[in-house]
Amino acid sequence: MRVSLVVPPFDYGRQLYGLVRRRSFQNAVPLGAINVAAYLREAGHQVQVVDAPAEGYDNDQICSAINRFVPDAIGVSATSVIYDPASALATLLKDRFDVFTFLGGTHSSLYPEWCMDDNVAWDAAVFGEGEETAVELVNALAAKKTLDGIGGVIWRDGDGGIHKNQHRAAQRDLSDTPLPAYDLLDLSRYSAPPMRVRRTPAVYMELFRGCAYAKCTYCTSGGGLKNRYRRHSPESAAEKILQIHMRYGANEIAFVDDDFVVGKDWIHDFCGELRKRGNPVSWTAYARASQVDAGVFAAMKAAGCHQVLIGMEVLDNAMLRALGKDLTVASSAEAIRAAHSADIGVIGLFMAGIPNSTPESVFTTVEHALQQEVDVAVFSLYRPPPVSEAFEALGWGSREYMESFKKQKEAVYVPAGWRDLRHVEQVFSEAYRRFYLDPRFVKRAAKRAFADPVLAKNIVKGALTLADQFRPDFRSLIARA
Numbered sequence: 001m002r003v004s005l006v007v008p009p010f011d012y013g014r015q016l017y018g019l020v021r022r023r024s025f026q027n028a029v030p031l032g033a034i035n036v037a038a039y040l041r042e043a044g045h046q047v048q049v050v051d052a053p054a055e056g057y058d059n060d061q062i063c064s065a066i067n068r069f070v071p072d073a074i075g076v077s078a079t080s081v082i083y084d085p086a087s088a089l090a091t092l093l094k095d096r097f098d099v100f101t102f103l104g105g106t107h108s109s110l111y112p113e114w115c116m117d118d119n120v121a122w123d124a125a126v127f128g129e130g131e132e133t134a135v136e137l138v139n140a141l142a143a144k145k146t147l148d149g150i151g152g153v154i155w156r157d158g159d160g161g162i163h164k165n166q167h168r169a170a171q172r173d174l175s176d177t178p179l180p181a182y183d184l185l186d187l188s189r190y191s192a193p194p195m196r197v198r199r200t201p202a203v204y205m206e207l208f209r210g211c212a213y214a215k216c217t218y219c220t221s222g223g224g225l226k227n228r229y230r231r232h233s234p235e236s237a238a239e240k241i242l243q244i245h246m247r248y249g250a251n252e253i254a255f256v257d258d259d260f261v262v263g264k265d266w267i268h269d270f271c272g273e274l275r276k277r278g279n280p281v282s283w284t285a286y287a288r289a290s291q292v293d294a295g296v297f298a299a300m301k302a303a304g305c306h307q308v309l310i311g312m313e314v315l316d317n318a319m320l321r322a323l324g325k326d327l328t329v330a331s332s333a334e335a336i337r338a339a340h341s342a343d344i345g346v347i348g349l350f351m352a353g354i355p356n357s358t359p360e361s362v363f364t365t366v367e368h369a370l371q372q373e374v375d376v377a378v379f380s381l382y383r384p385p386p387v388s389e390a391f392e393a394l395g396w397g398s399r400e401y402m403e404s405f406k407k408q409k410e411a412v413y414v415p416a417g418w419r420d421l422r423h424v425e426q427v428f429s430e431a432y433r434r435f436y437l438d439p440r441f442v443k444r445a446a447k448r449a450f451a452d453p454v455l456a457k458n459i460v461k462g463a464l465t466l467a468d469q470f471r472p473d474f475r476s477l478i479a480r481a
């Protein structure tokens, strides 16, 4: 079978953050689509990947690309925030090509029935991990069989009836999986956020599935999406990285895994395997403070790591406990000290407007972040995920959840004790202002930039993006007045 896998058109920077600088937001390698593509190829199918955001394609240009490939089936990949453009595209594709059209990705994983009811252009939707499911689905189409019994699929029969099959527990050992199909993309079009990139081309990569911890109350990885936790062996991880470097020229990897450092043996072995292969790339990864120490960071640094991202959310011990985090104010300080002792930078990830938080707790968090010398602070506005009490209390469904992502600078939830949405947004902007305009941050950033020209360039790029994000939006100010 010939299968086109498509990522619908979407300008993340402009549509989510209102950015006007063309290069403020980087195109991210669509790992979902290229993993599914690799498995389909391995099963003997021919595959095309059309990544519209990276190519700058509109729907007509997507149709032209698909027309040249002449597929027997078309798969569309969508997170919640791009479900609407995905659905509009599916209607158009069904009309122009009239081939089997199926959906996969985060949104159909969370809301499979809703997606099938929403648009008759979907002949099927895949929920959960998509690789093995897509292979069985396409094999069934090739053999002209029904999709009955294929785990992880919801499908429409010839009479319009919808059938939801069982969930699939993906079983394949990750070490034995094919290299994602990076070769189906033009890698020169991709990068990662400036603070995560020392060398280009930079690509995203995944070495694990699921989160080993999975207890944080606000996170879909701890609830709704629940992939069984498993990971590559240190040897296969290092070998795949070497292949991505040698075959496709990637020099930097931004690991997307929610929980990269789990257990000291694995990370020490992995770093050793990378060193044996000559440290082919520089890299960054997410880590939990409870899993790291100076020894772990020294090994990571020696294997090419230059930055870690740590989810700190709100630096208040009672609130961290309520969120289910295995973090305290003291353990975050310790982790940051250990990272700095190995010359690894720390991106702290924080949230404004979490249930039970107060505006003061956000500002105390900023003060802790400054004192603990977080190098880059990223604040997000809290958006209740489908697994949370806040979500249930709001009575949200698929549509409200999707809408909640559409404007990243606008609050959608008011915790008890806060005045209104506007108040949450003010605290969010103020947190950014207090962190980045504080003389302690400015002095440290200037010192680091002076010693490291690559970092200096990244700091300038980051500052331009922040200036773009927080430039006064006169139209919305007038609308609100």
Ligand code: B12
Pocket (backbone or CB within 6 Å): 005, 012, 016, 028, 029, 030, 031, 032, 033, 035, 036, 075, 076, 077, 078, 079, 080, 081, 082, 102, 103, 104, 105, 106, 107, 109, 110, 126, 128, 129, 130, 131, 134, 204, 206, 219, 220, 221, 256, 257, 258, 380, 405, 408
């Ligand atoms: C890297 C990443 C990014 C990158 C790249 C995004 C991209 N182009 O994919 C950047 C930084 C740009 C980003 C931005 C955002 N992200 Co993000 N991101 C991630 C992260 C950490 C990894 C995604 C990834 O590559 N996973 C690995 C691949 C293999 O998994 P996958 O994409 O889920 O694909 C599997 C299945 O879904 C399925 N599948 C996927 N596509 C298809 C297609 C077909 C046809 C089939 C059959 C199957 C299939 O099979 C795949 C393999 O099993 C995830 C968290 C996570 N661990 O997944 C969050 C995550 C996807 N992001 C999220 C969010 C909210 C955002 C933002 C809105 C955040 C923001 N504040 O800006 C934006 C919106 C961008 C968007 N794409 O919608 C949420 C999405 C929630 C939702 N309901 O959609 C997630 C799940 C984080 C979370 N736990 O809340 N993100």
Ligand code: SF4
Pocket (backbone or CB within 6 Å): 211, 212, 213, 214, 215, 216, 219, 220, 221, 222, 258, 259, 288, 311
């Ligand atoms: S926030 Fe991070 S550590 Fe917590 S459950 Fe989600 S992915 Fe795991």
